[in-house]
Amino acid sequence: MxxxxxxxxxxxxxxxxxxxxxxxxxxYSSDVFARACGLPASxxxxxxxxxxVFGKSVPDVSLNAVxxxxxxxxxFLAPVWPGDTLATSSEVIGLKQNSNGKSGVVWVRxxxxxxxxxxxxxxxxxxxxRKRAPDAPAPETVVPELAGAVAAEDLVLPxxxxxxxxxxxxxxxPHAWEDYAIGERIDHVDGVTVEEAEHMMATRLxxxxxxxxxxATFREDGRRLIYGGHVISLARALSYNGLGNAxxxxxxxxxxxxxxxxxxxxxxxxxxxxxxxxxxxxGVGALRLRLVATRAQSAGFALRDTDGRYLPEVLLDLDIWAxxxxxx
Amino acid sequence: MxxxxxxxxxxxxxxxxxxxxxxxxxxYSSDVFARACGLPASxxxxxxxxxxVFGKSVPDVSLNAVxxxxxxxxxFLAPVWPGDTLATSSEVIGLKQNSNGKSGVVWVRxxxxxxxxxxxxxxxxxxxxRKRAPDAPAPETVVPELAGAVAAEDLVLPxxxxxxxxxxxxxxxPHAWEDYAIGERIDHVDGVTVEEAEHMMATRLxxxxxxxxxxATFREDGRRLIYGGHVISLARALSYNGLGNAxxxxxxxxxxxxxxxxxxxxxxxxxxxxxxxxxxxxGVGALRLRLVATRAQSAGFALRDTDGRYLPEVLLDLDIWAxxxxxx
Amino acid sequence: MxxxxxxxxxxxxxxxxxxxxxxxxxxYSSDVFARACGLPASxxxxxxxxxxVFGKSVPDVSLNAVxxxxxxxxxFLAPVWPGDTLATSSEVIGLKQNSNGKSGVVWVRxxxxxxxxxxxxxxxxxxxxRKRAPDAPAPETVVPELAGAVAAEDLVLPxxxxxxxxxxxxxxxPHAWEDYAIGERIDHVDGVTVEEAEHMMATRLxxxxxxxxxxATFREDGRRLIYGGHVISLARALSYNGLGNAxxxxxxxxxxxxxxxxxxxxxxxxxxxxxxxxxxxxGVGALRLRLVATRAQSAGFALRDTDGRYLPEVLLDLDIWAxxxxxx
Numbered sequence: 001m002x003x004x005x006x007x008x009x010x011x012x013x014x015x016x017x018x019x020x021x022x023x024x025x026x027x028y029s030s031d032v033f034a035r036a037c038g039l040p041a042s043x044x045x046x047x048x049x050x051x052x053v054f055g056k057s058v059p060d061v062s063l064n065a066v067x068x069x070x071x072x073x074x075x076f077l078a079p080v081w082p083g084d085t086l087a088t089s090s091e092v093i094g095l096k097q098n099s100n101g102k103s104g105v106v107w108v109r110x111x112x113x114x115x116x117x118x119x120x121x122x123x124x125x126x127x128x129x130r131k132r133a134p135d136a137p138a139p140e141t142v143v144p145e146l147a148g149a150v151a152a153e154d155l156v157l158p159x160x161x162x163x164x165x166x167x168x169x170x171x172x173x174p175h176a177w178e179d180y181a182i183g184e185r186i187d188h189v190d191g192v193t194v195e196e197a198e199h200m201m202a203t204r205l206x207x208x209x210x211x212x213x214x215x216a217t218f219r220e221d222g223r224r225l226i227y228g229g230h231v232i233s234l235a236r237a238l239s240y241n242g243l244g245n246a247x248x249x250x251x252x253x254x255x256x257x258x259x260x261x262x263x264x265x266x267x268x269x270x271x272x273x274x275x276x277x278x279x280x281x282x283g284v285g286a287l288r289l290r291l292v293a294t295r296a297q298s299a300g301f302a303l304r305d306t307d308g309r310y311l312p313e314v315l316l317d318l319d320i321w322a323x324x325x326x327x328x
Numbered sequence: 329m330x331x332x333x334x335x336x337x338x339x340x341x342x343x344x345x346x347x348x349x350x351x352x353x354x355x356y357s358s359d360v361f362a363r364a365c366g367l368p369a370s371x372x373x374x375x376x377x378x379x380x381v382f383g384k385s386v387p388d389v390s391l392n393a394v395x396x397x398x399x400x401x402x403x404f405l406a407p408v409w410p411g412d413t414l415a416t417s418s419e420v421i422g423l424k425q426n427s428n429g430k431s432g433v434v435w436v437r438x439x440x441x442x443x444x445x446x447x448x449x450x451x452x453x454x455x456x457x458r459k460r461a462p463d464a465p466a467p468e469t470v471v472p473e474l475a476g477a478v479a480a481e482d483l484v485l486p487x488x489x490x491x492x493x494x495x496x497x498x499x500x501x502p503h504a505w506e507d508y509a510i511g512e513r514i515d516h517v518d519g520v521t522v523e524e525a526e527h528m529m530a531t532r533l534x535x536x537x538x539x540x541x542x543x544a545t546f547r548e549d550g551r552r553l554i555y556g557g558h559v560i561s562l563a564r565a566l567s568y569n570g571l572g573n574a575x576x577x578x579x580x581x582x583x584x585x586x587x588x589x590x591x592x593x594x595x596x597x598x599x600x601x602x603x604x605x606x607x608x609x610x611g612v613g614a615l616r617l618r619l620v621a622t623r624a625q626s627a628g629f630a631l632r633d634t635d636g637r638y639l640p641e642v643l644l645d646l647d648i649w650a651x652x653x654x655x656x
Numbered sequence: 657m658x659x660x661x662x663x664x665x666x667x668x669x670x671x672x673x674x675x676x677x678x679x680x681x682x683x684y685s686s687d688v689f690a691r692a693c694g695l696p697a698s699x700x701x702x703x704x705x706x707x708x709v710f711g712k713s714v715p716d717v718s719l720n721a722v723x724x725x726x727x728x729x730x731x732f733l734a735p736v737w738p739g740d741t742l743a744t745s746s747e748v749i750g751l752k753q754n755s756n757g758k759s760g761v762v763w764v765r766x767x768x769x770x771x772x773x774x775x776x777x778x779x780x781x782x783x784x785x786r787k788r789a790p791d792a793p794a795p796e797t798v799v800p801e802l803a804g805a806v807a808a809e810d811l812v813l814p815x816x817x818x819x820x821x822x823x824x825x826x827x828x829x830p831h832a833w834e835d836y837a838i839g840e841r842i843d844h845v846d847g848v849t850v851e852e853a854e855h856m857m858a859t860r861l862x863x864x865x866x867x868x869x870x871x872a873t874f875r876e877d878g879r880r881l882i883y884g885g886h887v888i889s890l891a892r893a894l895s896y897n898g899l900g901n902a903x904x905x906x907x908x909x910x911x912x913x914x915x916x917x918x919x920x921x922x923x924x925x926x927x928x929x930x931x932x933x934x935x936x937x938x939g940v941g942a943l944r945l946r947l948v949a950t951r952a953q954s955a956g957f958a959l960r961d962t963d964g965r966y967l968p969e970v971l972l973d974l975d976i977w978a979x980x981x982x983x984x
Contacts, residue, residue, distance in 0.1 A: 330825055330826070332680075332682070332825065332826060332827060332828025332829075332900075333680045333682050333685050333686070333826070333827070333828050334682065334685065334686035334688055334689055334826055335685050335686055336685065336686050336687040336688070336698060338667040338670075338671070339667050339668065339671075340666075340667040340668040340669070340670050340671025340672065341671045343668060343671070344671050344672065344675055387828070410667075411687075413686050413687055413688040413689075415826070443687075443688050523851075523853065524849075524851050525851040525852075525853035525854050525857075526853075528848075528851070528854070529675040529676065529854065530675070532674060532675050532676070532677070532678050533671065533674055533675040535674065535678075535679075535680055535685070537678055537680065537846065537897075539846055539847070542678065542846070542847070542848045542849065543846070543847040543848065543849060543922055543952070544849035544920075544922055545847060545849070545922045545952045546847070552849065
């Protein structure tokens with residue numbers, strides 16, 4: 001299924017991304033810095049590409065979904081440049097009726113392509129949806145086998161990427177790939193309080209039209225639910241403070257929107273180093289990170305209760321591969 | 329009278345339009361789609377051009393107007409491309425003192441031109457203004473003869489426009505010009521709750537400086553009135569759901585801001601097909617549409633009370649010609 | 657010290673500046689107007705350049721400052737063009753421990769450079785900061801000698817600037833340099849009420865990361881302090897009404913953020929002509945202006961109480977040189 005409304009992105013989306021998220025990663029801020037890293041220019045922020053690709057799938061996949069359950073096998077496959085036009089197509093890869101017979105889980109693999117037909121990213125997500133005809137027989141159950149994480153050797157690096165001459169001072173952080181240890185946890189310190197106008201402008205920018213984000217008369221409690229991707233971008237931008245050289249997201253291994261987020265929330269973030277890997281690109285290492293967004297009230301690095309459920313202060317639990325400079 | 333402050337528009341205005349309005353019309357979203365329709369690139373959204381042209385006239389025409397009474401004979405005459413510089417000039421074409429002797433109605437025809445001196449749009453609007461010297465004799469009454477609607481044969485189509493190879497899947501709607509019947513009414517379903525920051529950013533973007541939109545100390549009730557054009561763009565964007573192939577607005581036949589709109593309002597929209605016409609461009613038909621914006625509380629397609637007055641839930645009653653693909 | 661994260665600016669930042677501030681100065685609105693004034697295109701608004709340069713210095717200079725005390729010797733040295741990449745470096749030029757031994761004043765000169773290594777602006781600011789080790793001996797006091805104002809002959813004008821063919825109608829104001837008298841005061845009439853989403857988007861756009869602007873849980877009173885530069889840009893934009901031909905800010909002679917500003921405030925502005933000077937550029941005069949931002953409740957041109965302290969309604973007291981057309 002090819003989703004509707006291709007989208008040309010450019011310098012306007014780039015500036016708005018900076019206005020909406022406190023983003024300071026140098027590769028996405030400066031053409032000069034990006035060129036010194038072997039790229040022709042500064043690409044569109046990787047999560048902006050994700051949001052555009054995701055937004056196109058909403059009308060067909062999740063407009064009336066009951067819940068967005070998870071992500072897997074997300075890979076960024078090519079940089080998105082100003083002037084590129086993105087379109088998204090999706091394939092249903094799994095289906096499972098719930099025991100209540102009224103709803104079920106659908107697994108979908110979505111792929112964003114640019115105007116040259118080249119894939120720029122691909123990911124699987126699964127959502128809970130209502131069954132169209134509750135009395136119809138249950139469809140055959142197909143639960144896809146999904147990788148727990150993208151294998152390091154399957155990461156696709158932007159062509160030409162070279163961190164051997166990396167300018168740590170310009171990037172704003174002295175820490176290289178070697179400085180992070182598996183198991184290490186990093187408090188990103190800063191917090192951002194979210195306003196209605198901000199999350200709605202962001203979500204519209206990605207042409208994500210789900211009613212629940214925009215219409216204060218839609219939910220019984222009169223609140224607008226913040227698009228989960230807005231929290232992802234906030235957490236990623238906040239992670240600059242501690243992970244300022246984790247320049248590029250190469251993969252989204254897994255992800256859960258642990259609790260809903262509403263305007264007025266002050267979002268904070270912390271990360272945990274889950275794994276490390278070398279890459280074939282000169283000077284480039286990969287760090288697998290758990291990126292957690294919480295409400296400001298959250299204590300320490302608390303994530304789950306004793307029963308394994310996410311604590312109510314946790315908003316997001318994301319598992320990504322990021323590309324960093326090695327000291328060489 | 330040539331209005332002040334020419335304005336160069338570009339990819340920034342384009343991205344902001346998408347962030348401010350839930351716009352998904354493919355021709356304004358994608359260069360690739362626009363090229364497949366015979367245009368050199370995706371032009372600036374037609375209503376963005378209208379807002380820029382309108383905004384320039386505000387300081388001279390309506391800064392202190394008591395009320396914005398109506399529009400007529402609005403035609404889009406040439407696409408606006410990124411990098412174009414727009415300026416506006418206006419001509420007073422009518423004048424009528426009210427019976428109270430203290431105010432009157434002024435009719436103005438405004439024309440927006442680009443840097444090549446070519447007109448990009450033209451429209452008439454009339455406003456109620458206070459009389460400068462209440463004791464001065466009444467000026468001679470001149471009430472201009474205005475067309476009830478732009479004649480279909482007077483619509484100006486973008487040069488090169490060709491919908492014969494139209495991609496309905498990419499546009500996101502299967503409905504062609506043939507599928508709409510005169511008298512048909514369409515509920516656009518979605519609703520958007522408006523925030524102060526959004527309408528003020530939009531109105532500033534169009535360099536519309538009327539105090540009443542920005543200054544909470546200006547009105548006695550402490551509320552900021554939302555620029556009527558903001559409601560027009562919201563209704564137009566919402567109309568995608570049901571009129572997703574009504575790609576281009578070619579004319580504004582008439583329009584009334586039926587009731588004022590304030591932040592916190594959830595805006596919804598519905599349309600009625602008023603007329604249909606063929607055009608000279610290949611594969612292109614024209615649909616005359618009544619586009620109505622209402623508060624969320626509005627019931628069905630209610631518009632006026634038994635005395636012919638707009639219901640209090642109605643915000644906008646606009647009459648436009650839109651260009652759509654024909655099935656051929 | 658070279659500050660982190662260089663930044664490429666372009667048409668997105670330009671459009672957002674217009675959406676965030678009610679700016680109507682023709683030179684920054686129109687490429688056509690700018691070319692008629694001898695420039696190759698419309699540059700980035702001068703204060704946008706200032707904010708980007710300033711924002712980079714925040715993490716190293718003022719992230720945890722107790723107060724931002726003043727500005728001096730600010731000069732704009734070259735226009736910033738779309739596509740330029742800016743970086744900032746700073747030098748500590750003065751130091752003075754307070755008598756309490758716990759804090760002190762630091763003077764810093766910051767310089768913004770573009771991708772060619774050319775300086776685009778330079779200014780001094782001083783901030784009050786806590787002493788890292790309260791028990792350490794007081795450092796040697798160095799109080800820099802700062803000019804009370806940039807001398808008119810030291811103003812740097814954009815290369816090619818020529819106001820001899822200046823189009824007063826397009827600019828929207830009939831007043832030339834000759835029309836302003838030293839000592840004259842101008843009420844800029846308009847007011848703008850500020851929302852949280854607006855000042856946060858602006859401050860993020862400049863990549864200014866000071867917590868106090870974004871995090872509602874940071875201050876005890878739960879309020880977010882508005883970045884002082886946001887008030888500067890609001891006042892400058894409001895000054896169009898009365899100073900519509902004061903196209904270019906050439907220098908920031910001095911400045912104080914007299915009182916903090918919070919969302920909900922309606923900002924107004926007035927100016928006083930402090931000095932006048934000729935320049936070497938054809939048709940270009942310079943006006944030294946005191947630009948004052950106040951809360952809407954402020955009366956007349958009131959600035960200080962009888963003890964010389966700023967009145968609580970005063971937000972900003974800025975001293976600038978602006979470039980204007982002469983009548984010839």
